Amino acid sequence: MSFDINIKITDRLGVTHQIEAPTDMALNLMEVMRMYELAPEGTIGICGGMAMCASCQCYIESTHELSEQSDDEEAMLSEAFHVKPNSRLGCQIQITPKLEGLEVRLAPEE
């Protein structure tokens, strides 16, 4: 059986949204943000989710254990701007039941 998880996302204007994300649609965090239109089209998920741009960079503000960074993600973050130690690419974070209560903040647009 599948269910939704609760996620807190702070957008680029500083507004925090409490949203429900389905765990049965193979979604990633970037896609959830697009689904809820938390950033204008064309400013997030530009590369489509290939870890080839940093338009979905976000800061992880809760203590959830996330999947390891892939080489591609690590390399992209090493070239991105506004990177902090808690930076991740939203497109590389799959929505799973373990992420219940996740809190993230979208990084500024480059």
Next chain:
Amino acid sequence: MITTDILIIGAGPTGLFTVFEAGLLKLKCHLIDALPQPGGQCSEIYPKKPIYDIPAYPEILAGDLTKKLLEQSKQFKPGFTLGERAETIEKQVDGSFIVTTNKGSKHHAPVVAIAGGLGSFEPRKPALDQLSDFEDKGIAYMIKDPEVYRNKRVVIAGGGDSALDWSIFLSDVASEVTLIHRRTEFRGALDSVEKVQELKNKGKINLITPAEVTALFGNDHLEAIEVTQTGQVAQRIETDAFIPLFGLSPKLGPIANWGLEIEKNAIKVNNALDYQTNIPGIFAIGDVNTYPGKLKLILCGFHEATLMCQAAYKIINPGKRFVLKYTTVSGIDGFDGTRKEAPKSVVKSID
């Protein structure tokens, strides 16, 4: 002044397929693209990645799709203005348009088709003081002609394929190549990484990692950069050129100021008819447009391009009757004199 029938802004898959569909209607096309090569995102962002939803191709690499599209439209002899961004548009009294690029090239056409995808790809620039002062005066974000670096000292920054490939290439051209990257790991094709290692060992590439360029020096022209290696004192490197290669990010850019109706960073079009914008004669096709139910898919761009060409035909040939022809029946007559047609079936009696 370049003159054509349909001026296409953007040489991605949608723009390239427009050339073919327009060619069938005997309309000539010219394409403008800010990137130095055709293919748009497919060539620039993910040439080696597979696409699975191009009809009749169970799998095709984005780079190969570009090659096939170029081959398909070749006989219609498209013109290209590459490495230049469409900047301004002026409507003429006869309803035609003049589009001028950032380099001043002028293009005249009765129909403009914006197939600009996510916009023009602008280089991602590092945050450095005086950066813009030295642009084109030692600083470049794209290498169009490597010969300008012959016997010059060059500093390249970045950790991707383009930084690696250009460092390798310029090590034979420039007098000195320095490659600076924020990490010790590079993200690129394995053979490029190995080649850089080999050139570094031979002393042909000066590799500084993990490090960042932290300042620029010069009067009228760039003369030196400051590089700071993690945990060390900054050092000054004299150089003739600094090329930051941090990838590209798309911006709708000057098109946003053309008086077109924009919604969600895309151009609103009439999808019930022909993908025309609020300005008659200007169309928007592919990822750059929006309408209710829009899907940003290459295959949707192809469909939009085809319908748009019909509308362009009517503008360019007012009052002329039109009947749809099938390529299998009519063949294709190229503007280069070539003809492609289905082989005639043989009629021969059997004794």
